[in-house]
Amino acid sequence: MEKREVTLNINNEVHHLEIFPHETLREVLRERLGLTGTKAACDDGSCGACTVLLEGKPVRSCLLLAMEVEHQHITTIEGLADGEQLHPMQQSFVDHHAIQCGFCSPGMILTGVAAVENQQKPLSRDEIREAISGNLCRCTGYAKIIDAIEAVSKKQE
């Protein structure tokens, strides 16, 4: 199979790459660009560990072909902080002890960012549960993750 040229906009940087048409966005992020904050786990869409933002919406990068998202804006966990300054959602996860092994954290944080950015009013805990329902965590029991997202959501008032 022949490689094709693709132009990807990741964290506001444009990358021109030669990839195989069957390569997923998850594979390209981790294996070609070294953006290993995007986690690889199930690779079949069921865990949310590979979540990134596509035009601000959370998507599973293991289910998308990189060719499909050409020229669209992709945000990975590496693109959230402003230099040394963590994004408020990242800081809130730290402050609320919402990270244990950290494997789910990039996907959880990006999902939280999208949920809060789209809110009309502060999210209820049930709405946060719904927002993160596709993201699995084996460590925290979810309560502290919900606390962290809720705190940012309230500050957006």
Ligand code: FES
């Ligand atoms: S690795 Fe993509 S959903 Fe699990």
Ligand code: FES
């Ligand atoms: S912190 Fe370990 S999987 Fe969520």
